[in-house]
Amino acid sequence: MSRRLVLQLSVALFAGVVAPLASAQQILKLSTTTSTENSGLLKVLLPVFEKQFDIKVQVISVGTGKALELAKNGDVDVTLVHARSSEDKFVTAGYGVNRRDVMYNDFILVGPVNDPAGIAGSKDIVASLKKVVASNTKFISRGDNSGTEQMEQAYWKTAGVKPQGSAYVSAGRGMGEVLTMAGELQAYTLTDRATFSAYRAKTGLAIAVEGDKAMFNPYGIIAVNPARFPDTNQKGAKQLIDWITSPAGQQQIAAFRVDGEQVFFPSAGR
Numbered sequence: 001m002s003r004r005l006v007l008q009l010s011v012a013l014f015a016g017v018v019a020p021l022a023s024a025q026q027i028l029k030l031s032t033t034t035s036t037e038n039s040g041l042l043k044v045l046l047p048v049f050e051k052q053f054d055i056k057v058q059v060i061s062v063g064t065g066k067a068l069e070l071a072k073n074g075d076v077d078v079t080l081v082h083a084r085s086s087e088d089k090f091v092t093a094g095y096g097v098n099r100r101d102v103m104y105n106d107f108i109l110v111g112p113v114n115d116p117a118g119i120a121g122s123k124d125i126v127a128s129l130k131k132v133v134a135s136n137t138k139f140i141s142r143g144d145n146s147g148t149e150q151m152e153q154a155y156w157k158t159a160g161v162k163p164q165g166s167a168y169v170s171a172g173r174g175m176g177e178v179l180t181m182a183g184e185l186q187a188y189t190l191t192d193r194a195t196f197s198a199y200r201a202k203t204g205l206a207i208a209v210e211g212d213k214a215m216f217n218p219y220g221i222i223a224v225n226p227a228r229f230p231d232t233n234q235k236g237a238k239q240l241i242d243w244i245t246s247p248a249g250q251q252q253i254a255a256f257r258v259d260g261e262q263v264f265f266p267s268a269g270r
Contacts, residue, residue, distance in 0.1 A: 037059065038195045138168075
């Protein structure tokens with residue numbers, strides 16, 4: 001075998017070993033809520049980040065509960081969610097580090113245009129949910145331990161009542177699917193404003209309740225603790241956290257629109 005052929009084979013073998021490793025280093029696994037995906041926000045944010053840092057972000061879009069569970073198991077490198085009490089427990093238990101505020105929007109209660117519960121225009125979510133129960137109108141719940149469902153359950157607990165029997169449907173689905181179901185069944189549901197804006201035309205539903213301070217919806221980003229999972233992409237997680245909370249990342253969030261409406265508001269450093 002000639003020295004030239006040996007050299008060519010050696011180079012090919014080296015490239016075959018190094019290339020997959022280099023490729024693996026450029027993958028960042030992100031678990032996040034369905035609202036960031038369904039609203040279209042990630043389709044705007046991530047390409048900018050990926051291009052700047054030469055990283056490919058693999059997104060797993062689920063409810064906040066499942067997103068945190070994936071992070072807890074070390075199946076992702078970083079998580080972007082919206083359930084502050086659950087986020088704090090996640091960090092306190094040692095599963096996450098470097099939590100930062102990213103942005104906020106708000107929850108809204110939506111329902112049929114004819115508003116059978118008579119709650120349209122209200123700014124009191126708990127009082128409105130009591131009227132939904134009294135009207136015996138169907139209510140669709142996420143039923144997936146998402147940040148939205150956790151907030152919904154907190155409202156029911158405060159209200160002291162909850163729809164019973166067939167009037168309450170626990171869907172176990174993402175926000176987009178639940179909004180579609182609520183439109184088909186002419187039911188009420190709790191949603192984040194961003195996802196509703198993206199699905200409004202598809203569902204025919206209308207906003208019934210908004211503006212209650214109790215409907216504030218903050219989002220946070222957390223890196224998986226490398227002390228527990230040394231194989232996670234620590235560098236990529238830090239780069240995403242630093243970028244999305246930087247002026248550049250925050251400007252991208254502020255500039256994002258759905259049908260001309262700003263649906264996420266930057267909150268890093270506030």
